[in-house]
Amino acid sequence: VSEATTNATLELSAHRPRAPEAGEPADFDVTFVSPDGREIDAERTSLTDTGRVDLGAQRPPAQADETYASHGSQQTFTYALDDPAAGEWSVRITPSNTMNFEYEIARNEGN
Numbered sequence: 001v002s003e004a005t006t007n008a009t010l011e012l013s014a015h016r017p018r019a020p021e022a023g024e025p026a027d028f029d030v031t032f033v034s035p036d037g038r039e040i041d042a043e044r045t046s047l048t049d050t051g052r053v054d055l056g057a058q059r060p061p062a063q064a065d066e067t068y069a070s071h072g073s074q075q076t077f078t079y080a081l082d083d084p085a086a087g088e089w090s091v092r093i094t095p096s097n098t099m100n101f102e103y104e105i106a107r108n109e110g111n
Contacts, residue, residue, distance in 0.1 A: 010091060
């Protein structure tokens, strides 16, 4: 993180190949570690659900009563770090109820 960084966000995306109601929802325990070693428990600032349907696809037997064929869903968890100190930060991520996830880190810099 540079001196010009005003805030940083971490987005974690968990993919669910099945319908969301088919199991426990994904979740993450996130801890930021500052350049001086201080641990900061991150609080989620937003949660976004996305999915995909295909009007021409054959539905799995479990979806026989549904109108559209669902092709899974994705949840995106966003965590924010306001006014981070300059230096090298790290993050500890412990996932729950997901086998894989993607991450994106964005740093916003003021002028």
